[in-house]
Amino acid sequence: MTRAREPGSHPPAGGERGVALVMALLVLLVMALLAAVLMMSISVNRKVAGHDLRQSEALNTAEAGIGEALSRIRSGDLALPANNPKAVGQIFLCAAGSVPVLGTDSIAVETKQPVGQWLNYSPTTRGPDALTFQFKTDAARTVIYRYDQTLTPPVNTATGLPIYVITAAGWQGSAVKRVVTEVIQKPVNVFCKGAFVADHDIDFVGNAVVCGYNHSANTPAWYGENGRLPPATNPCQPYEMNNGTDLYGSWTSGGTNNGGGAFQQGVPTANASNQVGFYTGPWDAFGMSQADFYSWVGAPRSSVPTNLNAITYLDNDGIGQNQSGSFAIHGQDGEGMLYVDGDLTLNSTFTYKGLVYIEGDLQLNGQAWILGGLVVRGKTQRGDFDRARQVRRPVRHAQLAGEVEPPIRRSTRRRPPVYRTPLPCGPRSSARSSPASA
Numbered sequence: 001m002t003r004a005r006e007p008g009s010h011p012p013a014g015g016e017r018g019v020a021l022v023m024a025l026l027v028l029l030v031m032a033l034l035a036a037v038l039m040m041s042i043s044v045n046r047k048v049a050g051h052d053l054r055q056s057e058a059l060n061t062a063e064a065g066i067g068e069a070l071s072r073i074r075s076g077d078l079a080l081p082a083n084n085p086k087a088v089g090q091i092f093l094c095a096a097g098s099v100p101v102l103g104t105d106s107i108a109v110e111t112k113q114p115v116g117q118w119l120n121y122s123p124t125t126r127g128p129d130a131l132t133f134q135f136k137t138d139a140a141r142t143v144i145y146r147y148d149q150t151l152t153p154p155v156n157t158a159t160g161l162p163i164y165v166i167t168a169a170g171w172q173g174s175a176v177k178r179v180v181t182e183v184i185q186k187p188v189n190v191f192c193k194g195a196f197v198a199d200h201d202i203d204f205v206g207n208a209v210v211c212g213y214n215h216s217a218n219t220p221a222w223y224g225e226n227g228r229l230p231p232a233t234n235p236c237q238p239y240e241m242n243n244g245t246d247l248y249g250s251w252t253s254g255g256t257n258n259g260g261g262a263f264q265q266g267v268p269t270a271n272a273s274n275q276v277g278f279y280t281g282p283w284d285a286f287g288m289s290q291a292d293f294y295s296w297v298g299a300p301r302s303s304v305p306t307n308l309n310a311i312t313y314l315d316n317d318g319i320g321q322n323q324s325g326s327f328a329i330h331g332q333d334g335e336g337m338l339y340v341d342g343d344l345t346l347n348s349t350f351t352y353k354g355l356v357y358i359e360g361d362l363q364l365n366g367q368a369w370i371l372g373g374l375v376v377r378g379k380t381q382r383g384d385f386d387r388a389r390q391v392r393r394p395v396r397h398a399q400l401a402g403e404v405e406p407p408i409r410r411s412t413r414r415r416p417p418v419y420r421t422p423l424p425c426g427p428r429s430s431a432r433s434s435p436a437s438a
Contacts, residue, residue: 061170065121076310212266308334
């Protein structure tokens with residue numbers, strides 16, 4: 001059976017056979033290429049995104065290294081020799097006892113990160129990527145650059161605070177970021193009412209001596225214990241600032257009583273009794289808010305550290321101004337700010353440059369010399385200040401936290417421990433600029 005061809009139709013030419021198939025294959029090829037390009041683009045974007053994420057994490061890690069270095073400088077854990085331009089400090093990711101041995105001009109310490117949570121911003125051994133801090137110096141490393149905001153330009157080599165250079169490398173996978181920053185230890189102004197400040201009656205007994213005259217930070221230890229003026233042995237008058245910043249010898253909201261050979265000196269008078277306006281907390285003494293003060297002093301310590309050259313905050317339970325702690329210092333020296341939320345006992349010989357602020361009572365068993373200021377809030381109604389000598393330095397305008405310069409001090413004449421001082425006080429700072437402040 002045959003089918004008649006419709007009028008006007010022609011059989012397909014031989015060259016036209018299979019064209020539709022070729023066109024379909026071409027379309028499929030183009031679509032496959034487009035899909036491949038799209039997949040490659042997605043893969044590249046994922047790699048770029050992952051790389052950017054690792055770069056960001058590495059940068060954050062390096063910044064965390066800068067943060068630890070700042071914290072260690074502020075706490076005094078990393079204290080470079082002040083007159084050594086070649087001094088270098090390094091922090092390693094290792095436990096205490098496994099710290100690499102460095103050269104004579106270098107200090108090596110372990111990280112303070114929690115065990116098992118170490119961020120990779122320093123190696124475990126010596127190397128170019130170690131978290132490092134050093135002084136900013138000239139190319140030959142013979143002169144330390146300093147920052148003095150009273151000068152123009154402020155960076156110089158003669159006066160001011162030394163500039164530190166901190167270098168940190170953070171890495172995450174194959175991504176590495178390095179951060180270099182310059183910082184200074186920010187000075188803090190102190191506003192004191194007197195060399196010795198209390199919120200209760202004060203009984204000065206024995207040979208206690210308190211001096212409210214403003215003294216230089218380089219006043220030698222124990223000067224002034226025998227008197228302010230010649231012919232006393234080692235008088236403190238030669239170290240007085242004579243700049244109009246002298247204060248009362250003692251300031252108290254209660255009464256002042258003297259016994260034995262005790263005496264005080266100050267301006268405009270030796271003693272200011274029955275005063276009002278005692279500090280609501282140590283932040284008042286620094287012109288800070290309560291929040292800024294706690295941020296500045298950092299987390300409290302539950303025991304006395306071996307290094308008191310720092311801002312030291314002692315508290316047994318972390319509850320501010322509850323006077324519940326009880327601490328003892330045995331023959332240590334230090335400088336900076338010592339804040340004790342509780343009672344403090346000083347045993348043996350104690351010298352300190354800075355402000356000592358005690359929420360509870362102070363017991364002295366031995367000899368003490370403090371260049372700066374003493375504030376004791378106390379838990380009792382009276383305070384016996386016996387055989388202690390207070391020589392005052394620029395307490396109202398002292399620079400604490402790094403360079404610190406204030407005083408109290410105890411006589412060298414020995415007697416049984418006496419010095420019970422229940423006095424007043426209240427409870428409980430690194431931004432960047434040019435250079436940043438630590």
